Amino acid sequence: MAESVARSGDKPPELDENAVRAWLIAHPEFFDRHPDVLEEADLQHESGHATSLIERQVEWLRAKNARLEARLSQLTDTAQDNEVRARKVMKVAQLLLRAPTLAGMVDSLRRMLREEFAIDAIFLGVLASKLRRTDIDGLTRIDAKGSVARAFDNSFRTRLIETGPLDAERARLIFPRAASLPASAAVVPIDKRETLGLLVLGADDAERFQADQGKLFLEMLAELLASSLRARLG
Incomplete structure (x- = not known):
């Protein structure tokens, strides 16, 4: 009996973050079964206080989208600059030939x-x-x-x-x-x-x-x- 009491007083084993992460990714239906988790989880992060996990995810997706748009804009500008340079080099070629x-x-x-x-x-x-x-x-x-x-x-x-x-x-x-x-x-x-x-x-x-x-x-x-x-x- 004493052994049983001692065991009942032991702290539960700590969960491994990577294991939790992997499990949640493998079982996304968890949030369908427990939508209250999304609503009740309060998270602190660099951009301020998010009232729920959903809000945090939306803000993260918005930030990612902004980064992708900036990168796309940069690539577009580079492509346009290269096109202008290519046309100028063609003009140089024509000049040198003529x-x-x-x-x-x-x-x-x-x-x-x-x-x-x-x-x-x-x-x-x-x-x-x-x-x-x-x-x-x-x-x-x-x-x-x-x-x-x-x-x-x-x-x-x-x-x-x-x-x-x-x-x-x-x-x-x-x-x-x-x-x-x-x-x-x-x-x-x-x-x-x-x-x-x-x-x-x-x-x-x-x-x-x-x-x-x-x-x-x-x-x-x-x-x-x-x-x-x-x-x-x-």
């Missing part, structure tokens, strides 16, 4: 980059071994052993696009007459197969070119420019 001369191509490209892509500063250079002419405005001959080649040695060597801040020394080297230096830039080697030259796009906005941004459209621009230059340098 330009009758190298000088005309360079002039039209620089104008389009400024007007269509809102680029504030543009440097376009071709290695001196590939470019004999020195009379084309906006196109620079780059000496393989000169200061520009040394300053951008990593770009020529790796042929990888670099985006983000551009240090003042290199910026002043390629934009010597600029009233103010770009706050951010994209350094784009021309042609991945064999180094042909360098395109540097500068922006007054420090957020325009960032280190972790996508580079697909810059890569497309580099490929188009490389093909056009090679066709005209012959």
